[in-house]
Amino acid sequence: MSPVSPPPAVPAPVSAVSVVGIGADGWPGLPESARAVLRDAEVLIGGERQLGLLPPDCGGLRVTWPSPLRPAVRGLLAAHAGSRTAVLASGDPMFYGIGRALTEELGAGALRVLPHPSSVSYACARLGWPVEDTGTVTLVGRPTARLAAALHDGRRLLVLSADATTPAAVAALLRERGFGPSRMRVLEQLGSPAEDCLDGTADTWEHPPGDPLNVIAVDCRSTPDALRLGAVPGLPDEAYEHDGQLTKRHVRAATLGVLAPAPGELLWDIGGGSGSIAAEWMRTHPSCRAVTVERDPVRAARIARNADRLGVPGLHVVTGRAPDALAGLPVPDAVFIGGGLTAPGLLDACWDALPPGGRLVANTVTMESEALLAEWYRRFGGDLVRLAVAHAVPVGGFTGWRQAMPVTQWSVQKTPHAPGDDR
Numbered sequence: 013m014s015p016v017s018p019p020p021a022v023p024a025p026v027s028a029v030s031v032v033g034i035g036a037d038g039w040p041g042l043p044e045s046a047r048a049v050l051r052d053a054e055v056l057i058g059g060e061r062q063l064g065l066l067p068p069d070c071g072g073l074r075v076t077w078p079s080p081l082r083p084a085v086r087g088l089l090a091a092h093a094g095s096r097t098a099v100l101a102s103g104d105p106m107f108y109g110i111g112r113a114l115t116e117e118l119g120a121g122a123l124r125v126l127p128h129p130s131s132v133s134y135a136c137a138r139l140g141w142p143v144e145d146t147g148t149v150t151l152v153g154r155p156t157a158r159l160a161a162a163l164h165d166g167r168r169l170l171v172l173s174a175d176a177t178t179p180a181a182v183a184a185l186l187r188e189r190g191f192g193p194s195r196m197r198v199l200e201q202l203g204s205p206a207e208d209c210l211d212g213t214a215d216t217w218e219h220p221p222g223d224p225l226n227v228i229a230v231d232c233r234s235t236p237d238a239l240r241l242g243a244v245p246g247l248p249d250e251a252y253e254h255d256g257q258l259t260k261r262h263v264r265a266a267t268l269g270v271l272a273p274a275p276g277e278l279l280w281d282i283g284g285g286s287g288s289i290a291a292e293w294m295r296t297h298p299s300c301r302a303v304t305v306e307r308d309p310v311r312a313a314r315i316a317r318n319a320d321r322l323g324v325p326g327l328h329v330v331t332g333r334a335p336d337a338l339a340g341l342p343v344p345d346a347v348f349i350g351g352g353l354t355a356p357g358l359l360d361a362c363w364d365a366l367p368p369g370g371r372l373v374a375n376t377v378t379m380e381s382e383a384l385l386a387e388w389y390r391r392f393g394g395d396l397v398r399l400a401v402a403h404a405v406p407v408g409g410f411t412g413w414r415q416a417m418p419v420t421q422w423s424v425q426k427t428p429h430a431p432g433d434d435r
Contacts, residue, residue: 028122028123028124029089029097029098029099029114029118029122029123029124030049030053030096030097030098030099030123030124030125030126031098031099031101031105031110031111031114031123031124031125031126032046032049032050032098032099032100032101032105032126032128033046033101033102033103033104033105033109033125033126033127033128034046034062034065034100034101034102034103034128035102035103035128035129035134035202035203035204036201036202036203036204036206036207036225037203037204037205038065038066038204039065039066039067039070041128041203042128045126046126046128047070049098049124049126050066050070050071050098051070051071052071052096053071053072053096053097053098054071054072054073054092054095054096054097055071055072055073055075055092055095055096055097055098056070056071056072056073056074056075056097056098056100057074057075057076057077057088057089057092057097057098057099057100058074058076058077058099058100058101059076059077059100059102060076061225062100062101062102063076063100065100066100071098072095073092075088075092081110081113082113085113085114085117085118086117086118089117089118099114101128102131103127103128103129103130103131103133104127104128104129104130104133105125105127106125106127107130107132108150108152108172111123111125129203131172131199131202131227132146132148132170132172132227134199134202134203134227135170135199135202135227135229136170138199138202138209139197139229141168141229145168146168146169146170147162147167147168147169147170148169148170148171148172149162149169149170149171149172150171150172151171151172151173151174151178151181151182152172152173152174153174154174155320155325156178156181156182156185157185157319157320157321157323157325158323158324158325158326159171159182159185159323160185160189160320160321160322160323161294161295161298161322161323161324162323163186163189163191163232163234163241163323164232164241164243165232165233165234165238165240166232166233167232168229168230168231168232169229169230169232170227170228170229170230171227171228171229171230172227173198173224173226173227173228175224176221176222176223176224176226177221178226178228179196179198179210179217179219179221179222179226179228180217180219180221182196182214182228182230183196183214183217184214186214186230187214187215189238190234190235190237190238190239191214191232191233191234191235191238192213192214192215192235193213193214193215193233193234193235194213194214194230194231194232194233194234195211195212195213195230195231195233196211196212196213196214196217196228196229196230197209197210197211197228197229198210198219198222198226198227198228198229199226199227199228199229200222200223200225200226201223201225201226202225202227206223208222208223210222239251241322243295244265244296245264245265245267245268245269245292245293245295245296246261246262246264246265246268246292247261247264247288247292247322248261249261251321251322252286252287252288252318253286253314253317253318253321254285254286254288254314254318255286255311255314257285257286257311257351258285258286258288259285259286259288259289259350259375260401260416262399262401263375263399263401263419264288264289264292266399266421267289267348267373267375267421268289268292268293268296270371270373270395270421270423271289271293271346271348271371271373271423272346272371273293273296273297273300273346274297274300274345275297275299275300276297276299276300276301277300277301277345277346278300278301278302278303278342278343278344278345278346279293279300279301279302279303279344279345279346279347279348280302280303280304280305280338280341280344280346280347280348280362280365281293281302281303281304281305281348281350282304282305282334282338282347282348282349282350282351282352282358282362283305283306283307283334283349283350283351283352284304284305284306284311284312284315284329284350285306285311285315285350285351286311286314286315286318287304287306287314287315287316287318287319287327287329288318289304289348289350290302290303290304290315290319290324290327290348291318291319291322291324291327292322294319294324294326294327295322295323295324301326301328302324302327302328303327303328303329303330303341303342303344304327304328304329304330305330305332305334305337305338306329306330306331307331307332307333307334307337307352308331309331312329312330312331315327315329316329333352333355334352334355334358334361335355335357335358335360335361335362338361338362338365341365343365343366343367344365344366344370345367345370345371346366346370346371346372346373347362347365347366347370347371347372347373348372348373348374348375349362349372349373349374349375350374350375353374353376353381353384353385354380354381354384359374359384359388363426366426367426368426368427368428369425369426369427370425370426371423371424371425371426372422372423372424372425372426373421373422373423374421374422374423375419375420375421376419376420377417377418377419377420381420382420385420385422388422388424389422389424392424393424394422394423394424394425395421395422395423395424396420396421396422397420397421397423398418398419398420398421399418399419399420399421400415400416400418400419401415401416402414402415402416403416
């Protein structure tokens with residue numbers, strides 16, 4: 013008789029944890045309620061800088077977060093279960109802070125959060141900027157290219173710096189994107205006695221690296237010849253590096269309108285070409301995600317460059333042939349097929365991957381693919397349309413119309429019991 017296997021280990025429950033926001037002014041800037049929690053704590057967890065702001069006789073055991081932090085959260089807190097534990101956070105723990113990770117790992121019910129004014133609140137107070145009208149971009153642990161998606165002439169932005177080198181990197185990106193005239197102010201050690209401000213423009217930024225604890229205020233100003241990139245889909249074709257494999261501007265705008273991205277949703281972009289559909293999907297909201305599948309390695313590398321240029325470096329590029337390259341990808345909320353429609357099993361694989369309520373949009377310019385879309389339209393319904401665009405061009409001394417190839421587009425939303433799904 014084989015021995016009985018022991019039951020799997022169950023993580024020890026984590027008792028309620030206090031999360032205390034602390035500013036650059038340290039202990040003097042904390043209200044008495046926060047001080048009382050920290051004094052009473054048997055275990056204090058935080059970054060080295062944050063722990064160093066507390067008086068020596070405050071609290072009990074001090075534990076510095078390991079790196080990487082996220083995988084260690086549950087185990088570290090479980091190791092001190094039963095102890096009165098307080099976690100230190102910079103400013104407001106729920107604003108790009110440790111509070112989010114703790115909530116996702118432990119649940120909101122396991123936390124008692126005591127916020128402190130965030131660096132954004134301090135910065136807006138110093139600048140006289142209304143918080144609700146000020147954009148915020150964090151570059152902490154994220155590529156500088158993320159900033160590009162937020163650049164619009166006349167907009168005010170606050171950039172949360174990763175370290176002392178971030179201001180120079182931001183100035184370089186502004187110059188590259190045609191925003192060199194933008195005013196930059198680097199606000200250091202906000203709220204502390206050492207608070208300081210460095211001022212200049214991206215074009216003339218020559219300040220050496222200063223304090224690593226800083227926030228960058230940007231008054232966005234573009235050069236007269238900068239390419240205008242709006243906030244809605246349908247960017248100029250000139251915004252993309254491409255070899256001709258590009259969903260053109262007017263068709264792209266119509267396609268994104270039907271795909272209807274919403275915050276937090278994931279798109280599969282099949283036959284990425286230049287990545288324009290995926291890039292503009294992600295630009296609609298910072299939480300939108302996309303995976304683009306492209307079989308040509310040269311085009312795949314080009315897609316990654318376009319994503320960086322347009323401020324969506326998080327675009328996931330998969331180099332391979334669909335449908336085989338779709339295996340293992342996370343479940344999409346929407347699928348766009350811009351190429352390879354006649355590949356055996358492609359439409360079936362995309363349809364099967366969609367959950368109920370998911371959307372599928374496919375574009376084609378060939379009669380063979382059009383016939384395929386007509387058959388799927390007959391079986392599943394949706395909308396089958398033809399998009400035709402003509403551009404005015406010189407004809408001798410006059411002006412005439414040049415017709416682009418018409419695009420046939422099928423769009424459909426999957427229902428729990430889709431009609432015709434009898435494969």
